[in-house]
Amino acid sequence: MEMEIDQSRDIVYHSYDIPSYFDIKWDTMPKDKRDALVLIQAKATALFAKRFVPFYKIHYKHISEDDIMNISSLGEFAFKLPVTTKRHLSENDAFDFLPDFVQIEEMINKGTGGTTGKPVTIYYSKSDWNAMAQHIARSIKFDFQNNLHELKGLNVVGMYHGDHVTNDIYRDGLKLLGIHVSGRVSTKKDAKSNYDFLQHQKPNGILAPPSDPSDSQTKGITLDEFLKSDAKNSSEFAYRFNNEINPKFKLIFWSSMPLPEAMLNYMQNHLKIPYIQGQYGSTECCPTGATCKYHPREFHIGYGPTLITVIHPTEKRLITENERGHILVTKTGGTYDGKNIVPTGTYIINLRTGDSAVLKNINGEQCQCGRNTPILTDLKRIEYVEVKADAGCQVD
Amino acid sequence: MKTIEIKNYINGKFIATDNFNINDNAINDFDGCKAKIYFCNDWDLTAAIETATLIQPKLRLVSSNMLADLLSRTMDYYFDNNEDYVFLSEMTGSPYRFLRYAINGTKEWVKDFKNFYTNTFRSVVSSYIFSSNPTFAILPSNAEQIALFVIAQSIMAKSSIIIRSSSRNAGSFTSMKFVEAWNKVIDELNPDLHFLKKIVNIVNYKNIDDLWQHVSISDWNYICFGSRHTIHNVIASINQYATPRKFIDYGYGFSNSIVDSSALLNLDHKNKEVMLNEITQKVLISATENTGNQCTASDVVYVHKDVYDIVFRSLKQNSVKYKSLDPKHPESIGIVSPNNVKYIEQALTELNKREHLNIGSDANGKKIIHASIIPLSRYEYASEYPGPILFVKSYDSESDLLQQMTKELEINDVLKYLSSSVFSSKSFFNTIAPKLRTYKLKYDKPSHEVNLYYYHQGKNLLDELTELTIIEEKY
Numbered sequence A: 001m002e003m004e005i006d007q008s009r010d011i012v013y014h015s016y017d018i019p020s021y022f023d024i025k026w027d028t029m030p031k032d033k034r035d036a037l038v039l040i041q042a043k044a045t046a047l048f049a050k051r052f053v054p055f056y057k058i059h060y061k062h063i064s065e066d067d068i069m070n071i072s073s074l075g076e077f078a079f080k081l082p083v084t085t086k087r088h089l090s091e092n093d094a095f096d097f098l099p100d101f102v103q104i105e106e107m108i109n110k111g112t113g114g115t116t117g118k119p120v121t122i123y124y125s126k127s128d129w130n131a132m133a134q135h136i137a138r139s140i141k142f143d144f145q146n147n148l149h150e151l152k153g154l155n156v157v158g159m160y161h162g163d164h165v166t167n168d169i170y171r172d173g174l175k176l177l178g179i180h181v182s183g184r185v186s187t188k189k190d191a192k193s194n195y196d197f198l199q200h201q202k203p204n205g206i207l208a209p210p211s212d213p214s215d216s217q218t219k220g221i222t223l224d225e226f227l228k229s230d231a232k233n234s235s236e237f238a239y240r241f242n243n244e245i246n247p248k249f250k251l252i253f254w255s256s257m258p259l260p261e262a263m264l265n266y267m268q269n270h271l272k273i274p275y276i277q278g279q280y281g282s283t284e285c286c287p288t289g290a291t292c293k294y295h296p297r298e299f300h301i302g303y304g305p306t307l308i309t310v311i312h313p314t315e316k317r318l319i320t321e322n323e324r325g326h327i328l329v330t331k332t333g334g335t336y337d338g339k340n341i342v343p344t345g346t347y348i349i350n351l352r353t354g355d356s357a358v359l360k361n362i363n364g365e366q367c368q369c370g371r372n373t374p375i376l377t378d379l380k381r382i383e384y385v386e387v388k389a390d391a392g393c394q395v396d
Numbered sequence B: 001m002k003t004i005e006i007k008n009y010i011n012g013k014f015i016a017t018d019n020f021n022i023n024d025n026a027i028n029d030f031d032g033c034k035a036k037i038y039f040c041n042d043w044d045l046t047a048a049i050e051t052a053t054l055i056q057p058k059l060r061l062v063s064s065n066m067l068a069d070l071l072s073r074t075m076d077y078y079f080d081n082n083e084d085y086v087f088l089s090e091m092t093g094s095p096y097r098f099l100r101y102a103i104n105g106t107k108e109w110v111k112d113f114k115n116f117y118t119n120t121f122r123s124v125v126s127s128y129i130f131s132s133n134p135t136f137a138i139l140p141s142n143a144e145q146i147a148l149f150v151i152a153q154s155i156m157a158k159s160s161i162i163i164r165s166s167s168r169n170a171g172s173f174t175s176m177k178f179v180e181a182w183n184k185v186i187d188e189l190n191p192d193l194h195f196l197k198k199i200v201n202i203v204n205y206k207n208i209d210d211l212w213q214h215v216s217i218s219d220w221n222y223i224c225f226g227s228r229h230t231i232h233n234v235i236a237s238i239n240q241y242a243t244p245r246k247f248i249d250y251g252y253g254f255s256n257s258i259v260d261s262s263a264l265l266n267l268d269h270k271n272k273e274v275m276l277n278e279i280t281q282k283v284l285i286s287a288t289e290n291t292g293n294q295c296t297a298s299d300v301v302y303v304h305k306d307v308y309d310i311v312f313r314s315l316k317q318n319s320v321k322y323k324s325l326d327p328k329h330p331e332s333i334g335i336v337s338p339n340n341v342k343y344i345e346q347a348l349t350e351l352n353k354r355e356h357l358n359i360g361s362d363a364n365g366k367k368i369i370h371a372s373i374i375p376l377s378r379y380e381y382a383s384e385y386p387g388p389i390l391f392v393k394s395y396d397s398e399s400d401l402l403q404q405m406t407k408e409l410e411i412n413d414v415l416k417y418l419s420s421s422v423f424s425s426k427s428f429f430n431t432i433a434p435k436l437r438t439y440k441l442k443y444d445k446p447s448h449e450v451n452l453y454y455y456h457q458g459k460n461l462l463d464e465l466t467e468l469t470i471i472e473e474k475y
Helices: A031-052 A054-059 A065-069 A074-080 A086-091 A126-143 A165-175 A191-201 A223-232 A261-270 A385-391 B042-059 B064-077 B082-092 B096-111 B113-120 B146-156 B170-189 B191-198 B208-215 B228-241 B269-292 B305-319 B338-350 B398-411 B426-435 B461-465
Strands: A108-111 A121-124 A155-158 A180-183 A205-208 A251-255 A275-282 A286-292 A295-301 A306-311 A324-331 A334-336 A339-341 A351-360 A375-381 B003-006 B008-010 B013-015 B020-023 B034-038 B127-130 B135-138 B161-164 B200-202 B221-225 B246-250 B255-259 B298-304 B359-361 B367-369 B372-375 B389-395 B420-423 B441-443 B467-470
Touching: A031 A054, A031 A065, A031 A074, A031 A306, A031 A324, A074 A306, A086 A351, A108 A165, A121 A126, A126 A165, A126 A275, A126 A286, A126 A334, A155 A165, A155 A191, A165 A180, A165 A205, A165 A286, A191 A223, A205 A223, A223 A261, A223 B042, A261 A275, A261 A295, A261 B042, A275 A295, A286 A306, B003 B170, B008 B042, B008 B170, B042 B161, B042 B191, B042 B200, B042 B208, B064 B096, B064 B113, B064 B146, B064 B170, B064 B191, B082 B096, B082 B170, B096 B113, B096 B146, B096 B269, B113 B146, B113 B461, B135 B146, B146 B161, B146 B170, B146 B200, B146 B461, B161 B170, B170 B191, B170 B200, B208 B228, B221 B228, B221 B461, B228 B246, B246 B461, B255 B269, B269 B298, B269 B305, B269 B389, B269 B420, B298 B305, B298 B398, B305 B372, B305 B389, B338 B367, B389 B398, B398 B426, B420 B426, B426 B441
Parallel strands: A155 A180, A155 A205, A205 A251, A251 A275, B003 B034, B135 B161, B135 B221, B161 B200, B221 B246, B255 B298, B255 B420, B298 B389, B372 B389, B420 B441
Antiparallel strands: A108 A121, A275 A286, A286 A295, A295 A375, A306 A324, A324 A351, A334 A339, A351 A375, B008 B013, B008 B200, B020 B034, B127 B467, B359 B367
C-alpha cells in the first residue's frame, strides 16, 4: 500500500480504507493488516507534524520527509523518530505542539494539574476528541456486540473531580452507546456526601478511580470509598451496589490507578457486578487500552486514534512476548465528518509516558473475548515519577 | 498428623485464602492436630460487612421462638465429638476437663434460651422486639466458650454478627463449629430460612491496628473483651470513624477472695482443720482453673492477720496439687502459653517475687508454671496475671481490708472486682457485703464459677443488643 500525502492541510486516511474508530474490526483484523494501517496513520501524523507543528519542525530537523516516508515498520517508527518527553511538554508552550493553522476556539483544553509545579496543557480538537470518544465506546461495544440494546438508557455517574478528562471522555464516549453519563455534582471531598448523592441519583453504574496506595493522588472520590460506604450503609431501603438485591446496578468503570485483585474479587464474586471495565490511558492521549472479561486487570491495546509501542529498555527494538519495556504513545488520529484524519489538536509523537509494562499476546492470537490485540500487563511507573509528583499532575 | 483448617466464613461460605499460618499446636508439642488458619484481606472484611448489613433487615421477620428453637437444636451438633475438645485443648492449653465443663455448661444454657429470654424481658409487659443493628465482636483469648455466649445472644437479639477471634484464633475455631452446626440445623429444619446462614460472619483479620478503620460503622454494636487500657484504645479508635450504637465492654478480669478469721475461729481443732482445708481448696481452684486465666479467677486472697499464718501455710501446702500437666490429664490446670510464661517471669522479677514462682519444665524442656503462692506486704499490690498466680495479703480489720482493696482497684485502674468470694461468718459477710466494690459477690463459693443466667460484669448482653418497641394498649 503506497501512501500519498498531499501538500494541503487536509490529510485524510479514508482513501486507505481505515475503519471508523467505532468499528470493532480494529480489534479483530489480522495483525499484519492492522500494523500496516497503524503505520500509515503514524507516518502521516509525523509528516504532518514536521510540516506544520512548531515543536516538531525543530525536533525533527535532522529527519527528512523521505526518512519518514521510508519507515517500514512500527519498530522503525519508534526508533527513527526522536522521543518526546514529559519535560518537552511541560517546558514548552502548549501552542508549540499545535499545528500552525489551528482554530483555538474550537479546542477542548485538558491540562494536567500543575498545582505544585509546571502544568501541562493538552488541546483536543473536536475531531481528536470525537475519535477518542469513538475509541472508548468501541471497547465497551465489543463486549456487548449482540446485546447493545441493554446499554441504552443507562445512567452512569462519573465520580472524578469536575473537570477531569476521564469524566468528560466517558461522557462523550458512552453517549454513542446510549448511556447517559452525569458528572459528580458535589464539591465536597468526603465519600459520605458523595455517597448520599448516589443514593439520590440511583445510577446504573459508576465511573471512579481505585484508590492510590500512596494516597498522593486526588482524582476524585475513589471506588474503594464508594464500595465501602455501600457495604456499611445499614439503611434498609438504601440503593445498593449488590446486584443480587439491586439488579439495576450493572456497570463499574475504573481507570487511572491499578485495580487490586482483592477488590476485583469483591466486585465480581461478592457484589456480582455484571460488567466491570478498566481503561488504561493518559491525559495526553486519553484511552489506550481496555480490560476484557478474561483479563480483568490487564489491558488490550486499543488501536485507532492512539498508537502504543513498547520498546526494550536498553536495546533498539520493540519488546517481544512477555518482555518488559517502556511505553511510547502517539496520537494518530481524529475523525471529522465521517472521515479519519490526522490529529488537529496537541501533537504527541513517541511520548515516553514513564510507564513500563510487560506485553503479552504480541503475535495476534485471539483472546477468549474475541480480540486479537496485544495485552499490556503488570504496568509500573518507572520514569518521571518524581517529575509527576513534583508537578502534581495526573498520573495515569 | 491431621490438619484442621480454620477458614473465614463470609456471606454464607467458608473462605480459604492464600495468606495462612500453620500453628503446629500453639501451646505445646502434643500429638494431635495442626491448625491451619486462613487470614482475610480488607475486601473480605468489606464483604462480611456488606453481608451483615444486608441480612440485618431480614432478621426482623424471624420470630424469637423460631430462633430459640434453632439455637436449641444447634446445640445437638455443636462440639458433639470428642476430637473437637481434644483439638481445642491442645491448641489453647486449656484443660480438656475444663473445656468440656465450660462448653457443655454454655450449651445447656443456650438450649434453655427461651427461659433466659423470658427472664431477661420479664419486666416488659408488652413489646415488639425487633432487630437492632449488626454487631462486631472481638473474642477474648482466654475463654473459648465465649464464642457461643456472644453468638447465641446476638442471634436471639436479631443482630447479625461479625466475629474476629483473638490472636490465638481458637475463637475462630469455636465460632466455625457453631456455624457448621447452625447450618446443619437450618438445612434439616427449615431450608427456606437459608438466609440465616449468613447471620454470622467470621473474619480472621490479622492486623488489629488496621482493623478499626474498616469496621468502625455508625450505629453498629461493638463487643470487646480486654483491659480498661485496651477498651479505652478501642473506643478511641472507633470514635475516630463512627459513632456506635452500643459499645459493650467486658473488661479486666480482676477478682479476689477474702478469708476472715470468723470463718475459722470458735471451731474445735478437727473442724478447724476441715474448714481450713475446704477454704484453701476453694481459693486455690478459683485461682488456677483453666491456667488461672479465667476472668473470674481469684488473683489475690486477703486473709485476716489472726489466721494468716495457718491459711498461708495451707495454701502453700495444697498448691502442689495444682500442676501444669498435659491438658488432657484429668488433674491438669492447663498449660500457660510460652508468651505468658515469659511475661509472668519478667513481671515477678521486677516485683522481686521471682523466687515464689513455681516454675518447672515439661518433657521437652519448655518452661511451665504450676500454681504459685506469692505473699505481698500491705504496701505491695496485686494485679492480674495470665497464669495460676495467687497473691496473698493480710489485713488487720474491716476498714483496713476495704482501704487496701480500694487502693488495689485504683492501682489496677478498675472500678470493681469482677468477682469476690468471702469466706467468713454470716454476720461478717452481711456487714461487709454492702461495702465491697464488686460485680459479683459470692459467699463460701469459689470466685471463678460463672452462672450464665446472671448479669456478667453488670451487663446482660442479650438486653444490650436488643431493640424494643413498647406497645401500650387501651385498658
